[in-house]
Amino acid sequence: MIELRNVSKSFDGRMVLHDVNLTIQTGERIAIIGTSGCGKSTLLRLIMGLHAPDAGEVLIFGEDIHRVSHARLLKIRLKIGILFQSAALFDSMNVAANVAFPLIENFNIPAARVIDRVAQKLELVEMSGFGEHDPADLSGGQRKRIGLARALSGDPEVMLYDEPTTGLDPILSTNIEDLIVRLSRQLKVTSIVVTHQISTILRTADKIYMMHNGTLLEPESPETIMTATSIYGEFIRGGLS
Amino acid sequence: MFQYLGKRIGTFLTQLGQITLLAGHACRHIVLRPHVGQVFEQMYRLGVKSLPITTVTALFIGLAFALQVVQEFLKFGAGKMIGGIVALALWRELGPLLTAVVVAGRVGAAIAAELGTMKVTEQVEALEAMGQDPVRYLVAPRLAASTLMMPLLVGWADVVGFFGGFIIAIGSGRVNPYMYFESAQAMLHVKDIMGGLVKGVFFGFFIALISAYMGLSAKSGAKGVGEVTTRAVVVSLIVIFVLNYFLSTALFT
Ligand SMILES: Nc1ncnc2c1ncn2[C@@H]1O[C@H](COP(=O)(O)OP(=O)(O)OP(=O)(O)O)[C@@H](O)[C@H]1O
Ligand SMILES: [Mg+2]
Numbered sequence: 169m170i171e172l173r174n175v176s177k178s179f180d181g182r183m184v185l186h187d188v189n190l191t192i193q194t195g196e197r198i199a200i201i202g203t204s205g206c207g208k209s210t211l212l213r214l215i216m217g218l219h220a221p222d223a224g225e226v227l228i229f230g231e232d233i234h235r236v237s238h239a240r241l242l243k244i245r246l247k248i249g250i251l252f253q254s255a256a257l258f259d260s261m262n263v264a265a266n267v268a269f270p271l272i273e274n275f276n277i278p279a280a281r282v283i284d285r286v287a288q289k290l291e292l293v294e295m296s297g298f299g300e301h302d303p304a305d306l307s308g309g310q311r312k313r314i315g316l317a318r319a320l321s322g323d324p325e326v327m328l329y330d331e332p333t334t335g336l337d338p339i340l341s342t343n344i345e346d347l348i349v350r351l352s353r354q355l356k357v358t359s360i361v362v363t364h365q366i367s368t369i370l371r372t373a374d375k376i377y378m379m380h381n382g383t384l385l386e387p388e389s390p391e392t393i394m395t396a397t398s399i400y401g402e403f404i405r406g407g408l409s
Numbered sequence: 410m411f412q413y414l415g416k417r418i419g420t421f422l423t424q425l426g427q428i429t430l431l432a433g434h435a436c437r438h439i440v441l442r443p444h445v446g447q448v449f450e451q452m453y454r455l456g457v458k459s460l461p462i463t464t465v466t467a468l469f470i471g472l473a474f475a476l477q478v479v480q481e482f483l484k485f486g487a488g489k490m491i492g493g494i495v496a497l498a499l500w501r502e503l504g505p506l507l508t509a510v511v512v513a514g515r516v517g518a519a520i521a522a523e524l525g526t527m528k529v530t531e532q533v534e535a536l537e538a539m540g541q542d543p544v545r546y547l548v549a550p551r552l553a554a555s556t557l558m559m560p561l562l563v564g565w566a567d568v569v570g571f572f573g574g575f576i577i578a579i580g581s582g583r584v585n586p587y588m589y590f591e592s593a594q595a596m597l598h599v600k601d602i603m604g605g606l607v608k609g610v611f612f613g614f615f616i617a618l619i620s621a622y623m624g625l626s627a628k629s630g631a632k633g634v635g636e637v638t639t640r641a642v643v644v645s646l647i648v649i650f651v652l653n654y655f656l657s658t659a660l661f662t
Contacts, residue, residue: 218534242540250538256531260523270539273546322539 169194170215170326170358175224177210184210186382188224194325195356197348198387199369201403202379208362209253211379212328215360216250217241228326246274249324253331253362255315257303263290263314264299270322289317292347294340309335316344320351326358327351333368345371366404369393378403428622431548435618438542438549447550455516455551455617456558460565466511467566470503471495471573478574479581492589493596495574496567500597500605501661504567506653509612512559513645517620520551521641524624525634533625548621552614559613560606567605604660611652616645 170192177185184207192198200208213219214226217233225232228248233241257266267286271277277285290296293313303311312335319327329348333341345368351357361372369376375387378400388400395401438444475495482491524547527533533543571593578584623641627633 213534216538218537238542242537242542245538246540248538250535252531252535252538254531256535258527258532258535259530274540 169227169229170360171225171227172211172214173225173227175214175221175226177207177214177219177221183382185214185221188382188384190377190384192358192360194358195352196375197352197359197361197373198375198377199361199363199373200377200379200384201363201369201400203403204364206379207382208379209330212250212330212360212362215328216245216248246270246322247324248326248328249319249322250328251312251315251319251330251332253334255303255308255311257311257314257318259303261303262299263295263301263303263306266303266314267299267317267321269318274322285321286317289321290314292320293317294343307335309337309340312336313340313344316347323355324357327360329359329361329363331363331365332361333363333365338367341365341367342371348372369404376400424622428618431544431622431625432552432618434544435549435552435621438545439553442545443553444546444550447546448553451550451554452558455512455519455554456562459512459515459558459562462511462515463508463562463566464569466507467504467569468573470507471499471570472577474498474503474570475574475577479577479584483581483583488584489588490592490596491578491584492574493592495578496571496593496597497601499567499570499574500601502653502657504570505563505605505608505612506649508563508566508609509559509616509649509653510646512555512562512613513616513642513649516555517616517641517645518638520555520617520620521624521627521638522634524548524621525627525637528625528627529629529633543625548625551621552617555613555617556610557613559616560609563605563609563612567602601661604656607660608653608656611656612649615648615652619645619648 172188172190175185175188176183188211200211202208210219214221215228217226220234226234228244231244233244236244258269261269264286267289268282271282271285286299287296290299293316295310295313295317298310298314303314306314312332316332332348333344336344348359348361349372352359359372361368363369370390373390376390376393377384377387380399385399388396388398393400393404475491478491478494482488482494527547536543536546575586575589578589579586620641623637623644627637
């Protein structure tokens with residue numbers, strides 16, 4: 169379970185998040201939408217403990233990750249996978265080494281099993297056979313999928329997806345959306361999906377939150393959001409000024 | 410004016426504090442929980458791969474320096490001392506200093522650019538997200554490798570430079586090859602050799618520390634990486650020259 173209590177964060181004196189409250193139950197899937205630059209990626213970083221909040225608490229499995237020791241924080245992070253908006257692949261390593269990285273560094277897994285696991289995750293994101301490639305030689309969408317495979321390689325209990333389907337064609341997009349849903353159905357993976365893509369919002373989330381003026385609005389459901397008269401409807405239909 | 414100066418001094422002191430903290434943090438990891446694989450990889454990348462450029466530099470420094478020494482010393486009939494003078498100059502000053510300059514350019518720039526790029530492309534955050542401490546994974550191995558490899562490079566540069574001097578000396582046709590080595594043996598003491606290597610240890614440590622700090626302080630954008638890379642090399646060079654003076658004072662007087 170993830171809980172944010174009255175979380176605020178500013179950069180250089182400019183408030184980005186203001187008094188954000190959010191509770192996510194185990195296995196739940198939520199989507200976060202909002203205008204570019206409103207603080208969605210910042211929210212994911214706070215949950216990962218990569219930024220410290222100026223005020224408030226971030227509870228992951230009941231622990232306030234900004235109060236625990238650094239060593240403990242590193243341990244907690246192992247249960248969370250994050251797909252960065254930019255994919256953030258290590259360009260000093262090939263694709264297979266990227267996907268294997270969390271396994272090799274964090275878990276004592278024999279080499280043969282690491283190879284199996286890497287192949288399995290690459291297949292999941294439809295990138296089999298790309299293990300020997302350098303990240304620099306991949307397209308944006310391919311990098312994204314490798315980033316996803318890497319985030320999933322440690323079998324996390326929580327997944328944070330920052331724009332998982334941006335840059336993918338409609339078919340791949342659908343497959344990744346299915347993957348997100350499947351992970352949560354089969355493995356109870358809790359997921360937070362930040363996205364601008366309407367199909368992804370509708371197909372992956374049980375609840376949709378909109379970030380507006382630094383806070384999260386009351387959530388909408390995918391069934392009603394398209395016809396909602398609230399700010400959600402306006403945003404989704406492109407009418408928000 | 411005073412406000413500006415005060416602000417600059419404030420920034421400088423803050424950075425000095427941050428560098429000291431980074432050094433402490435990295436050294437703790439080197440001693441307590443080193444990432445052995447990364448240390449070896451960096452020893453190869455920072456040390457072994459610096460061999461060619463170090464060799465060429467040292468050879469030509471040896472040649473050029475000996476050229477002067479041979480000319481002048483023969484005038485005074487002091488040909489017997491040439492080997493010793495070349496050896497002393499190389500081991501005490503030229504070897505450590507010029508190797509450090511070359512390594513600051515190659516290794517310092519590489520560290521700053523690599524860590525800077527990793528910082529601005531979220532790779533450092535990705536490391537943290539995967540439960541790794543970037544200081545342990547990125548900074549400590551580079552610091553350890555540079556500190557270990559630098560004295561070896563210095564020693565190698567001394568040998569190569571001395572050999573360069575030898576070529577010039579016998580090339581002149583007026584220096585006895587045996588005398589060249591014998592005078593070096595007589596004039597060069599263990600203290601000089603150790604002193605030169607100790608300099609290498611310090612230079613290696615500071616080049617890696619300064620460059621890693623600069624790299625991790627990079628701000629978004631390619632301009633940010635370019636800027637910190639330049640600054641890493643410039644600051645490293647200044648620190649090397651200042652430090653060299655004090656080390657020479659402490660070690661050789
Ligand atoms: N490390 C940082 N230092 C300074 N400002 C930052 C930093 N990270 C984010 N910001 C600022 O915080 C704001 C929110 O950024 P964030 O990346 O969270 O937006 P976003 O909602 O993810 O946008 P997008 O949809 O374009 O990805 C932006 O104005 C950005 O400039
Ligand atoms: Mg973002």
